[in-house]
Amino acid sequence: MLRHLLAVVLVSAAFTLGCARHPAAVRPKATWRPVPVAGVTTTLDALDAGQGGEQALRLKFAKAGAERRFIAIEGRPCGDPAGAKALSVMYRLTLDNGSAPKLAFLLFEKDGGAWLRVAGAPLVADASLEARLPLEGLSRAEFAQDADAEPHPDQAARFQVGMVVDGPAEGTLELGRIAFTSESYRPTGPLPVAYSSPALWTIGKDPAAEARLTVTSDGPGGKPAVRLDFAFPGGRHMYVTPALSVQDVEAEGYRGFRFAYRASLPAGIGGLLVCASERGDHAQYVAEPPPPASNEWVTAQIAFDHLRLGGWSRDDNGRLDLGEIAQLIIGLHGTASEPKASGWIVVSEIELVP
DSSP, X not given: OOOSBOOOOBOOSOOOOOOOSSOEEEOOOTTOOOOOOXXXXXXXXXXXXXXXXXXXXXXXXXXXXXXXXXXXXXEOOBSOSTTOOEEEEEEEEEEEESOOOEEEEEEEETTSXXXXXXXXXXXXXXXXXXXXXXXXXXXXXXXXXXXXXXXXXXXXXXXEEEEEEESSEEEEEEEEEEEEEOSOOOOSSOEEOOOOSGGGEEEEEOTTOXXXXXEESOSGGGOOEEEEEEXXXXXXXXXXXXXXXXXXXXXXXXXXXXXXXXXXXXXXXXXXXXXXXXXXXXXXXXXXXXXXXXXXXXXXXXXXXXXXXXXXXXOSSSSOOGGGEEEEEEEEEEEOSSSEEEEEXXXXXXXXXX
16 A cells, blocks of 8 residues: 655654744754655755744655655654554644645564555645554555564564655645653544545445445535445345444543444344454444434434443453544344345445544
8 A cells, every 4th residue: 555655854853843934044953864755756844943942843744646655754753663553743834735635654673674655634734633543453564575464563673654645736835842641631622534536445234134335425515425235135134334434533531432323124133243452363343222213314422331242252351442443343233023124324524433
């Protein structure tokens, strides 16, 4: 996914965000170096935060091609990655054109291992904010040169922190404090969860069931929506369980999640099956009571502490661990009373809520 890497510079220490609108540019420290890539232009400045203040970085970038590129800084963030929950990045993004990029992180190990994380939601432009990338569930990079099945942060040799850019884009990324942290995140507002790409979804179903997932623009206010059409025989228990990958989302610090939906369910099916599924043992925690069918757009509010372990599921500690949530499931199960059952579910605007 990140086979083509663009402009890579390393950051060697934690520094407070100096993303003022017109700070003075000074010569970057020698440990920071841009790595040029064909078809992309970048310039790197350090920003003088004033007397007694620490420096921040300003990376200007311009890319004309449609291909994906990784624009980053390379170095060692403050703190110890071993035992940390997340990488915390203070940033300010200004986009002159193009779509908002996503925060990304690469960890290179001494033996050639390479592990990556790309945020599920894009960076927000024109605001000084904190973004976090959870360190659980890092994905093995295609170019890794070792055979390890799991990352070893204690063997980390270098780090790359930046953004994944798709399509033509031009703008400025100002970076302040970059640090590994073991502190739980304290969100100040809802966090949109990426859901509008079919690649983010997998469908579990009974072999006798038929299911099709499509992406439309029929959500509230013309927003993207994901539509599930299904059909299965009645008279016996069936299930269709689309699962949205949220491994790149840090759920700790949030109270729950919400989503807008419309649904037409067969007679005998009492409502939607909504679950949070953990990585590893795949324990599934179920929302009770189930959100009912509705022909109009309604919003389901799901509190994490109200989810209960599914009767078909097992978990060693018997509780939902927010740091282990890998999937959100929005589907259905049960026994339809009609011989040939069919229906649909449309979902939009999925968010974590504090």
